[in-house]
Amino acid sequence: MHFEPHTLEIIRMRNAGEFGKITFFQGLSGFTMGDPNQWRMDPKLSGGGALMDIGIYSVNGSRYMTGEDPIWVHAVETKNDPAKFKPGIDETIQFQLGFPSGAVASCLSTYSMNWLDRFFLDGVNGFAELHPATSYDPTQGLTHKGPLNFPNTTHQTVQMDEMSAIILEGKKPIVPVDGEEGLKDLKVIEGIYKSAASGKTVNLQL
Secondary structure (H helix, E strand, O other), X not given: XXXXXXXXXXXXXXXXXXXOOEEEEEEEEEEEOOOOOOHHHOHHHHOOOHXXXXXXXXXXXXXXXXXXXXXXXXXEEEOOOOOOOOOOOOOEEEEEEEOOOOOEEEEEEEOEEEEEEEEEEEEOOOEEEEOOOOOOOOOOEEEOOEEEOOOOOOHHHHHHHHHHHHHXXXXXXXXXXXXHHHHHHHHHHHHHHHHHHHOOOEEOOO
């Protein structure tokens, strides 16, 4: 998604100050899990549940949409079907993030609700929405200035072309795609799991 045209336009608008001070981000990422025997439901193969699989999009999206790294997280886990979602596989986690500017994020990661693929960014002077935001369906964008009408692209094709240019031509990406970027997301995820287990707000140092 770091190379998706609608996403990059919203980042451009934010950097240009068109939304004013950013106050809020919402990220909804989820679908209803099907086959309970698939790799996603085996913690040895998946490394976790919905958060590691689909919730990562809201974690990362909160960072590139606000342009900041979070400094705290508070999370709550809900498990309505413990027989299906065994230990080590989270079913639903709601988490809030706080950013240095005072902006906050409210996000949901789940394996038990459909149609959750939406990003919403709010500023004092405007807003932006992506829905769908990260799925294989054509990305749709809207801001306070109207719809974003960029041609639909195959995300993976653009990603491979752009990452090849980074390696072969030294091109600088607008949103980082290096290992440090991934490590920051994993530190946030670690904080989410820690907060959900303890019931306490966890401070983050990315």
